[in-house]
Every structure is written in structure tokens, then in C-alpha cells.
Amino acid sequence: MAKETDGNGTPVPQRLLAAATRLFAEQGYDRTSVQEIVEAAGVTKGALYHYFGSKEDLLQEVYARVLRLQQERLDAFANAEAPIEQRLRDAAADVVVTTIDNLDDASIFFRSMHHLSPEKNKQVRGERRRYHERFRALVEEGQRSGVFSTATPADLIVDYHFGSVHHLSTWYRPDGPLTPQEVADHLADLLLRALRP
Amino acid sequence: MAKETDGNGTPVPQRLLAAATRLFAEQGYDRTSVQEIVEAAGVTKGALYHYFGSKEDLLQEVYARVLRLQQERLDAFANAEAPIEQRLRDAAADVVVTTIDNLDDASIFFRSMHHLSPEKNKQVRGERRRYHERFRALVEEGQRSGVFSTATPADLIVDYHFGSVHHLSTWYRPDGPLTPQEVADHLADLLLRALRP
DNA sequence: CACGACATACCGACTGGTTAGTCTGCCCGT
């Protein structure tokens, strides 16, 4: 009986992170006070500053979690044994599904990145670039082997697709007509269709 | 000699709006203090609150300007005398060029919309929807006449394209290798290629 | 096994600083 103080079974740091994620997504980083976060997590400021160095650290932790997850999944799909069209399609569809599954994290990611201090921002951008480059390598591989059109630079292709992923948090509603998988299939299909020679 | 107090020739309200636009884009809405805005415009708070009701009104005015401009241009291209592929391509490319030309407004638009109060937010969303629907009508027209594939719902097509427009403020750099027109041509081309039957 | 020393986990009042918006009044053109 040392890890949780009240009825809730999950440990305090994770409760804080979950509360912060929800509140940052709902109200934005600047409009969420530390007081609100600790109240939502059922603790006090003492607990938060015991586990985290600052409010900003909380935000960075949200990013780190998302980036780790997406990079792992991309690597898995990209390195699979399959023709390039299949690998790109799978990777493109997967990032859509996982983004919808973590829509809170996604809106925080795209809306609040500029709230990070320059150093942390640089770090996050660096990991983001790794992701971008792995994806671009897939496009280039297909272009070299003649499966994809070379009419458009690979960089632009990647930004085109991630624009639509980025945009999901603006328009996708879980109670809408399309399931996450259907949206993912459509968006991956659009990408592959645009790449036909 | 009643309209401007110092050496700057432009009237005070426009100076305030310009300063606010730049600062909101650079630092975000919440992180920009009213004090900074008035200093950048070379006036004081008295002047700002003489012309605007609140800090939020400034933000809304930025939106209103952008929305008016883009809606006008879309209507012009959409109602032109040309085959549907041409009209859609022109409209899709134009929104890219004007977004890049007003990249500050664009980043504010997409990053700070949720800072508006519910009523103003609803109003902006309404005008946004009008734009979306006019664009969607173009896609549907092409689908009905068999020029565009019907594999993807028109709504999704529109969100796909505007995702990439939205995303521009994240990656486009004026000192990069591509001119605004080149980016616009590429993105419009990708859209049209994805729509090939 | 008893006991003190130290560590971990957390509480909550407090501080120093910032901010949006107000208000009184001056200045100047008409």
C-alpha cells in the first residue's frame, strides 16, 4: 500500500500525465493551469513537482510517448518483407489509425509544439525529422524502382500525406460515419493513386 | 494631421492589426501580451482599446480578413468558364499560393482557432464550412460527370487537400528550394492525379 | 529484534511576477 493513496489504482505519475494530456488537448497548454492538472489527477502541486521538473516537462513527455510509438510502428512496416507499394500503403494507413486512436496527443502535438523551449523543441524536431526521412526513403525507393511517379519530389509527397494526418484532429469525429480504419484506407489509397506513374 | 501621431503613415488600427498578426504568428496568441502589441505598433493600450473591444477581437479580425479573401478567390475560380478539371486545379493551386503569401495569417488560423470564445468560434467555423462546401461541390461535379474517380467520398478529398494546405505553415520556408507557385502546382497536381479514374 | 538514520512520497500555504482591461484626463482640430 505504498504506490497509491486513494481509491484509484494507477500510480500518480501516470495519472498526472493522463490528466495533463486531456486538459492540454481540450484547452490548450497555456490555458491549462498546474492547479487544474493536479486537481484532475487527485493530488496536489507537491506531487507534480516531485515527479516532474516543470509544467513543460509534462508536455515533452506527451511528445516523447507519441514519437516513440509512431517511430516503432513505422520501422516495423517499412522493414517488412513485401513489395514497396504494400509497405508504403501499410505505413501510410497505420499512421492514420494510430493518430485517430490518440487524437488528444495528436492535437497537442500539432498545436502546442511551439510552446516548448528552444532546446526541447530542437530535440523534438530532430526525432520528427527521423520519422519524416524514414517515410521519404520509402517513397524514393518506389520512385527509383519505377513503381511510383517521379513527377513530384519525395519530400513534398511526405508533407502532402502528413498534412492530411495532421489535419485529422481538426475534422475527424469518432461519432462520424467513417471508422478509423476506413479513413486510413481512403487516405492511403489517395496517396498511392497520386503516386501512380 | 489627425490620423497618425508619429512618423509612420499608416493609420493606427491597421498598425495594431499588423503588429498583432506578426506577434501572434511568432509567439502564439496566449504568449503575446497586449503590451507587446501596442509597443510594436508604437501606441499605448488606450489606443488599442479605443478601436478594439478586446484582445480576442484582434484575433477575430485576422480570421475575418483571411476568410473573406479566400472565399472571394475560390468563388472566382469555381464559377469561371472552364472544364471542371481546370477549375478545380486552379482553385486548389490558388489557395496554396495565397496561403503561402500570408503564412502568418495561416499559422494563426490553424493554431489559434481554439482560443476564440465559443460564439466567435462558431461564427468562424460557419464561414469555414461555406468555403469547404464550395470546394466540395467542385469535386462532386467532376465525380458526377465521370472525370474524377468516385472511389473516395468528396468530403474526404477536400479534407485531404486542405490538410496539406494547413500543413504548409509547418514546413514551408521562403528561402527553401521551391517557389510558392511551384509548390502550388505540385500540390494541385497531386490532387488531380489522385482523382484520376 | 530493536532502534535510529535516512529516503521517498506527498501536502498546501506562500511568493514574486505577469496580465487584460479600466479610467481619468490631456491634446488638438474643428
Add this chain to the structure above:
DNA sequence: ACGGGCAGACTAACCAGTCGGTATGTCGTG
């Protein structure tokens, strides 16, 4: 002499982070 245009001091509220304090557990030692 009147009113639009604006200055700038002021206020009331808020907020991130600090700090001294408490409770509970762990570990080494005689």
C-alpha cells in the same frame, strides 16, 4: 468649447514554482 483620439497609471486576478513540514517505509547495526 467640444469631442474624437489617445496616454499611461492603476487594479484585480491569476499562476508557476518553492519550501518547510509530515507520514510512511527501508536498512544497517548492535
